[in-house]
Amino acid sequence: MRKTMLCLLLLSSCVSFGQAPPQWKVVKALFLNNQAATIPQTTLFTPTENDIFRVSAYMSGANIDTSQNDAWSFFLTCTDLVEPQNQCGVDMTVQGGGGTQSTFIGAYVFGARKGTPVGYFTSASTNPPPPPSSNYTVVVTIERLQ
DSSP, rough: HHHHHHHHHHHHHHHHHHHOOEEEEEEEEEEEEHHHHHHHOEEEEOSSSSSEEEEEEEEESSSOOOOTTEEEEEEEEESSSSSTTSSSEEEEEEEOOEEEEEEEEEEEEEEEOTOOOEEEEEESSSSSOOOOTOOEEEEEEEEEEE
């Protein structure tokens, strides 16, 4: 009897501790290297069902003029899963400061509505944009919860 109870206890603990953590699958990766102009709204993908996504992103900028308040910005856009009138999104900005400036976003989770695009655009803080000697690089990975 005691052996049976011990086996049942061991088996039940293995089952309860055997749950796997959530799995993420890459659905889109973006690498924009040495960009010197803004990019208009661009679709990355359109979810086929309401889903949860995780984004990790990095942006760096070089030769950005501090005296002109120059900056480059990247915006990730989507329609919110729960409130369709709201836009969910992520933004990053690199500003002047001499040399290379960088920023990153690690593991930002968002819900996107099916049938509505997940996209991005970039902008400059000045018009016209910073001179061509100024540039930016963006690296983005978007994963879907399995």
